[in-house]
Amino acid sequence: GESVGLHLPTLSVQEGDNSIINCAYSNSASDYFIWYKQESGKGPQFIIDIRSNMDKRQGQRVTVLLNKTVKHLSLQIAATQPGDSAVYFCAESGDNFNKFYFGSGTKLNVKP
Amino acid sequence: DTGVSQDPRHKITKRGQNVTFRCDPISEHNRLYWYRQTLGQGPEFLTYFQNEAQLEKSRLLSDRFSAERPKGSFSTLEIQRTEQGDSAMYLCASSGRGPGGEQFFGPGTRLTVL
Numbered sequence: 655g656e657s658v659g660l661h662l663p664t665l666s667v668q669e670g671d672n673s674i675i676n677c678a679y680s681n682s683a684s685d686y687f688i689w690y691k692q693e694s695g696k697g698p699q700f701i702i703d704i705r706s707n708m709d710k711r712q713g714q715r716v717t718v719l720l721n722k723t724v725k726h727l728s729l730q731i732a733a734t735q736p737g738d739s740a741v742y743f744c745a746e747s748g749d750n751f752n753k754f755y756f757g758s759g760t761k762l763n764v765k766p
Numbered sequence: 767d768t769g770v771s772q773d774p775r776h777k778i779t780k781r782g783q784n785v786t787f788r789c790d791p792i793s794e795h796n797r798l799y800w801y802r803q804t805l806g807q808g809p810e811f812l813t814y815f816q817n818e819a820q821l822e823k824s825r826l827l828s829d830r831f832s833a834e835r836p837k838g839s840f841s842t843l844e845i846q847r848t849e850q851g852d853s854a855m856y857l858c859a860s861s862g863r864g865p866g867g868e869q870f871f872g873p874g875t876r877l878t879v880l
Contacts, residue, residue: 697871756808
């Protein structure tokens with residue numbers, strides 16, 4: 655399939671290591687944040703979300719951290735696997751979910 | 767119904783022609799979004815429907831673009847007088863009535879304007 659990550663920042667990690675993907679947002683009024691994973695030739699897939707009244711949220715092997723002071727969001731993936739190789743996007747929205755703004759994405763390469 | 771579907775998956779057209787894409791959201795999802803994605807970029811918001819009402823439309827959206835969701839179920843996105851710059855992946859997403867904003871994306875329609 656066609657790659658969506660030809661000119662994206664790339665993070666290369668060894669299989670089994672932890673990965674940290676960062677995202678900066680600009681709108682201090684944003685209330686809701688999502689991380690998506692996009693594999694080549696597919697639409698984005700929801701990973702985890704967090705509201706602005708939280709600093710941290712954990713899912714299965716993933717953790718999202720939100721620092722509202724510096725408007726920074728991060729996605730931590732524990733024990734990264736080859737199947738985690740994809741492009742990762744953060745997205746932000748107001749509390750009415752009427753529109754979402756996506757970041758430019760980070761390509762994650764997991765080396766076996 | 768296992769997810770959001772889009773039709774067609776690929777469309778090649780000549781500059782100046784009109785094209786229409788269809789999105790079928792997950793059943794009973796009341797929110798529906800259209801995005802455009804170009805190579806190496808994140809999805810760019812185009813428009814949002816809640817049921818049949820179009821509540822948001824990007825200011826970047828040319829008047830050549832129009833979207834409808836007549837019965838609050840499927841949606842169509844039409845591009846009139848296509849230009850080469852319209853070449854992109856057009857993504858549709860839907861979400862439900864719950865407190866979260868999780869969107870489920872379709873596979874997209876790849877438009878190539880020659």
